[in-house]
Amino acid sequence: MPIEIRQPAEEELRDAMHAAEQGFGAGITDEDWERERITLPAQRAVAAFDDGRAVALAGAYEFELTIPGGQVPCAGVTWVGVLPTHRRQGILRRLMAKQLVDVREWGEPIAALWASEAAIYGRFGYGLAVPSATLKADSGRYELRDDPGRQGTWRLVDAATAFDLVRPVHDHVRRARPGMPTRTEHWWRNHRLADSENWRRGASEKFYAVLELDGAVAGYAIYRVKSEWEGGFAKGVVRVLEAVGTSPAAEREVWRYLFGIDLTTTVDVYPFDPASPLFLTVRDPRALHMGLHDGLWLRLVDVDAALRARSYRSGQPVVVGVRDEFCPWNEGAYRLGAEPGRTDAAPELELDVADLAAVYLGAFDFAHLARADRVRELTPGALERASDLVHTPLPPFCPEVF
Ligand SMILES: CC(C)(COP(=O)(O)OP(=O)(O)OC[C@H]1O[C@@H](n2cnc3c(N)ncnc32)[C@H](O)[C@@H]1OP(=O)(O)O)[C@@H](O)C(=O)NCCC(=O)NCCS
Known part of the structure; x- marks a missing residue:
């Protein structure tokens, strides 16, 4: 029976997502399904079927991506996975070919993705368009070169308040920066600010910390704390999911806050902006342990x-x-x-x-x-x-x- 490549019907989508997740060695939960059925409707997906059974999927979120001088509709390629029983039989190649034809028909001039393995997508015309960094910074060595002194006030808020307060900050920064996708209200509430138990990997719930400078919200951090002890000493890790400031002072204060959290010795950031001013503002940039990687891959469709x-x-x-x-x-x-x-x-x-x-x-x-x-x-x-x-x-x- 030949493998059939086509858009899944709505009632086939969950099985196709499950197959893609099995490709990653996992599976789809009810919670994933409730979130993703809205973010990725069946008409934005292409699946592979073997004798009527879904064996692979490739999805495309609907975004606008900031580019130099504006923004443009962009297919956010995601949920790409092939069952281990069907790998290396050319299914990904066929999914990619169909998806790029679809994206063109939808009038989206570009497609973008984060690759699980960097060697996969070049052959389909994707180029490395946004490098990304990681930090595993030693908090004990954090010190500013020229410290004007602490500024601003902080408060921890819940996800609903964070939605109101941090969205305008993110939008402000986004306008001046190529490479940033739009976030719908659904995305904010169910992806960025949501806090599934499955995403924690042994760390705390998400913290939403908001910075005010001169009476206005000027920055925020979304992070978790992974608590660890060794020989009676705390060696916790601050896992930063997002750190944003609207001005040099705000960016400085956001990092000062994250490096100052008690009982932690490491600040772990992914994805970190390789052009962040942090590298130039600290006295010991080597102690940031910055690593450079591929980030967003872009396809001019x-x-x-x-x-x-x-x-x-x-x-x-x-x-x-x-x-x-x-x-x-x-x-x-x-x-x-x-x-x-x-x-x-x-x-x-x-x-x-x-x-x-x-x-x-x-x-x-x-x-x-x-x-x-x-x-x-x-x-x-x-x-x-x-x-x-x-x-x-x-x-x-x-x-x-x-
Ligand atoms: C990666 C994956 C989608 C590939 O699917 P597949 O159906 O086996 O791929 P294909 O048989 O269509 O291979 C197409 C081409 O990609 C290459 N390729 C496939 N997987 C690759 C990998 N992991 N690294 C490098 N090249 C890879 C193949 O060698 C082939 O090359 P060719 O065109 O030069 O002959 C599949 O192995 C998988 O689901 N992996 C686990 C989940 C995952 O990593 N998904 C990608 C998320 S971004």
Whole structure:
């Protein structure tokens, strides 16, 4: 019986999600189902069926993602899993092919995902667009270089109050930062602020701490505490899920708070913003134990629409030739800069669609690609001009692992 690839019916979705979770060595609970049936309706999913039984799934949340100069509809690829009985038979490849056709039809120019393993998605045209960091910082060595003194006041609130207080702070920061997905009210309440027992991994419930500076909410932290003792001494870990401030002072105070929690010796942050000012504000940056990883992978599903949606710095436009074996509708030449989009002009640079995705949000530029031998310069000087055009004031950051 051949494997059938298609959208699951509503009544098939739960089984398909269960199959995907079994791919991860787990299963779906009633609580997961109640949350996900709203975030991921059947029409945003594609599943594989063997003799009518779901054996794999790939889903796509409906987001808008911030890009340089605005935001654009984005398929948040998620719930990708194949049963261990059916792995390495080409099912993922077929799911990816169908999903990208669907995303294009929905009019979403880009798709994005966090990969369980970084080697999987390049072959489907995904490029590493947002690096992400981890911190396992030694709290005992935390000290600011130039400390103006503690500012502001803190209070711990419940999830419902956090929803009212922290959402505007997040939205404020989001406007200026490429790489951040939108959060609906459902997402805030059932994902970010929700606190399932299954997510705790031996740590406390979630704490929602809100910072006020000059009478206004200016930052917040969402975290758990994992309590540990050794030889009579506390060695607890603060697990930071999100730390946000709207100004340099607010960011400084958010980290000061997290590093100052009693009975803890480590601040563990994931995902941490590699461009966070923390690295430059502490006296001992090595003690942050920062590690750099891949974060958000991006797929330009409709290259023309994606390139027209973002902004560029002023300068002479550059024509890039794009190869795209997996989505051949994208093959061709595109202009970057003024009046961006598809063109008949001759390419001055040539690269793969995954590498164009790596520069799209501003994490890398064409000079970075050239040093990695991932772009060909056909017209001398085009690399430098193109790098200038895509430069952004801030590199992207994605605080949401989905
Ligand atoms: C990863 C997973 C989805 C792959 O599914 P699959 O149906 O076995 O993949 P396919 O047979 O379609 O393989 C497609 C290609 O990806 C490659 N590939 C698959 N899994 C890979 C992995 N984990 N690492 C590197 N490459 C991988 C295959 O070698 C194949 O390469 P090719 O096109 O060059 O021949 C599946 O193994 C799985 O469910 N894993 C556990 C859950 C998980 O990690 N999900 C991904 C969440 S982001």
